[in-house]
Amino acid sequence: MLRLRSCIASHILSPPSTSPFFHLRRLLSATAPPIPSNPGFAVEDYLVDTCGLTRPQALKASRRIPQLKSSSNPDAVLSFLGGLGLTGAEVAATVAKDPKLLCSDVEKTLAPKVVGLTGLGLSRSEIARLVTLAGTHFRCAPIASRLQYYLPFFGSFENFLRPVKRSSYLLGFDLERTVKPNVAFLQECGLGDCDIVKLCAVVPRMLTANPKRVREIVACAQGIGVPCGSGMFREALQAVSLLNEEKITTKLEFLKRMFGWSDAELSHAVSKAPVLLRRPEEALRRRSEFLISEVGLKPAYIAHRPVIISYSMEGRLRPRYYVLRFLKANGLLDQNQDYYNTIVLSEMAFVEKFICPHKESVPELAEDYATICKGEVPTNFRST
Incomplete structure (x- = not known):
């Protein structure tokens, strides 16, 4: 089994020859014994020259990895990241976010995680995206077992990434003690899985907060007059989630x-x-x-x-009001035309109903409307 896992990991991590880390990986695969330490090794310089961090980033990161005494292990980690397909910029961002990644054991820690994620059906590029977002959780958390729960719940890898982009902490919390109790409670409040997924795409903490805090947020939503199970309940939770x-x-x-x-x-x-x-x-x-x-x-x-x-003042409220005022002032529109009914129309519907019919009588209307959407008030609209 260990040999099979090693073969799978090796296959997954074999980068194309065009990878910027290809030659480095080939060099690292040599059978020469690793050098345990290097008296002349400077962590900060390595982070800048080899990992691509800026000098301020390297200074900050180096303080978190004082145990790093040679380039042997970091070189192996960079080869691992290159094998996943990370670009130089992505490697730099990943290392800056989690410098201790450079101290991880590729064969014992990182490669087995890739094998586990591949077993869930993730591609190499998807795993690479996860690495760039997960921070410390990729190497520290039981990430495969957590995704085994999250992927079916969120419905797809892309849906799962939306909350992770906002907060990688979603990967760090215990499923049994925190996440599952919160999901169960939100379901009791009338939210379906689809609603919970949409809610957490905006407010990931609804899954990761202390269950007591989630109950307080629900109480706040009810306190502003939005009962559980109503159409606005999910939006109410989003609105009050960060407010006391x-x-x-x-x-x-x-x-x-x-x-x-x-x-x-x-x-x-x-x-x-x-x-x-x-x-x-x-x-x-x-x-x-x-x-x-x-x-x-x-x-x-x-x-x-x-x-x-x-609605946007500049993109919708003001431009449409000026159009309506102009048309009414020139006898081209019923004076009783309701402002709100024009605001809720899509942009295409508004143009078709209030701009296009007047192409011949007011040929400049379309241009004037486009101008005011940019924040400028045309002369025709000023005079009405």
């Missing part, structure tokens, strides 16, 4: 004051668009000033259509 009760209260008071809402209107707005709790105060202030002072919308109108606040 004090911050939520402060943001609610700000929204109420900024948009002139009653308690009932505030509750309705937040329950329909929990994402408002994640918006910066300055962004909310700008939208309030624009929607109420310039467009002339009533607080109650906005409260019952709170998603309008989440």
Whole structure:
């Protein structure tokens, strides 16, 4: 079995001749006995000259590997990374993230992990991507056994990588004590596996946080008026996951004051668009000033259509308002045309409905619309 595992690992890690580490690997495969130490070996210089780190990165990394006394083992690790297909830049980033990787035993630690991951169906390129993202967890955690759970749960390797890109800690937490209890609790709250996957793609800590903290987050979501099992529940969890009760209260008071809402209107707005709790105060202030002072919308109108606040000012709210105002001022559009109904249209639908029909009567409209989407106000729109 050991010989079979060694053969599999050797086959997987054999890099193409075009690999930047090909000649290094061939050199390392020689039968000459390794040199145990090198009095003239300088870790910092090796990190810069051979691994590609910047001098500041090398200085920081070298402090974490004082036990490294020769290039023998690091050379073997670099050959291993090259065999997986990592580029020079990826190797540098990986070593900077986890300098102790250079001290790992390739045959006893790293190669067996590759064999385990290959057994789960991962390709060499997928394993390489995982190495670049996993940090210390690749060499320290039982990574294959954890992926054996995660891959079916997330549905695909790509789905699994989304939360890992945000936080490699997903690979470091105990499945039985932390991850599985959190998944079970979220399922009890009415979320299906697909919803949990989407939630964790944005907020990985919903799987890795202490189960007690996850229950507190769920309670916060319910506290803003979004019950378990509702269509907005997943978005509510995303909105409150990084906020404590004090911050939520402060943001609610700000929204109420900024948009002139009653308690009932505030509750309705937040329950329909929990994402408002994640918006910066300055962004909310700008939208309030624009929607109420310039467009002339009533607080109650906005409260019952709170998603309008989440749209881009420059990309959607302002350009479409200017188009509607221009068309109405020139008798080309019904005065009762609702602003919100134009905001929720896709870009293609908006152009087809409000720009294309006026190509002959107002040939400059399309260009003016494109201009205002870039942040400039054309003369035609200023005068209306």
